Amino acid sequence: MTDARTLPERGEWDGLAGELALGSLDGEELAAAETLQRREPGFALLVADWHVRLSPLAEAMSAIPPPAHILERVERVLPAVEPDPVGRFAMSLLNRLNAWRWAAAGLAAAAVVLAMIVAREVLLPLPQAERFVAVLGEGEQQPRFLVTVDLASRQVTVVAVQSIQPHDGDLELWLVRAETQPRSLGLIPSAGEARLPIGQDATTALLTGGLLAVSQEPRGGSPTGLPTGPVVFTGPLLPAPD
């Protein structure tokens, strides 16, 4: 297991992300890069950018019609009816992502999709997920924050995908569940990246099915411990495989 403390420095990230997308890494470097990709949304975005950048190379590979039996084999293993509820939950999130119109938003947005998918089988949530991801946006608007909650390292990583129009106050991140009061996860910056610690009482059960929300609060955060200002961005927490 690669320890977080021995992971490559940020200055190394872009080169390493390129090598991961290229596929040239092996051994410990590969393990370190894959760990980074799972843990650091910022790194996963760099990998996705590299996939996009290098993708014209695939054009040079000859198209080869696959043997006819493969489609049959694929169809045989597809679910006979509707996908399971978890799958549908994931789809509803991804449908929303789709509605954000990646194409119009350009590379950065396409990179978010790639980061989410290429990062691993995001759509096959593990029952005992230790990591969750959420893409926070405003209604059908473009994504603004990419959030990862890592229970192993007790850390919430928040990446502003696009910088937010500043307002006179602070932005506060909340964990929202239907049956309990919103719980503050801390203040987040309107640009760049932030890490917030998360308490021992945050468990897989607490996060599963939860929602993240960002509210505008006075400087220093909500004075009451509950959201007081308008909720500007929301997104469901989705279990991510490790």
Next chain:
Amino acid sequence: MAAVANGDRTAFRSLYAETSAKIYGVLVGLLGRNALAEECLQEVYVKVWHSAASYSIERGTVMTWLIAVARHRAIDLKRRERARGTQTALDEAVELADPGSEAAMEKVALAGEGRRLRDCLQQLEEQPRRCLLLAYWRGLTQEELARRLGQPLGTVKSWIRRSLQKLKDCLGP
């Protein structure tokens, strides 16, 4: 794409018809024309079925996404095979296009952003460029590249790292 996301088999079949030859070509390049490539293609499309809702509406982006998923899976399988010591003799199985050849570079230029990438690749020195292309097209790791090109591992590593940086600078934002 939305139809595939909603569980429409007909839409799925037409997506498969449109994209599978390209993806299979990529997989054969990486894995050879064998059962492993077939298995990998199957996995990729099963995954497509389950995650179709994440497609962009733009076809170019769908291909990029499919290629990334396929390459990721193929490279993973390759490593596993290698670890088990059952790697097929890829070099014999696949006719290697010379990664430096003009024809191959012209094909790169066919893709939307390909012309720029081709121009930037051509600014690299020959050996480092071969490294990048062999890694992308054939899934060779830095160690295999070093062996194949008869160069020290450190040299190959720094070629790759520097070439990627140059490519990025050349391609711009």
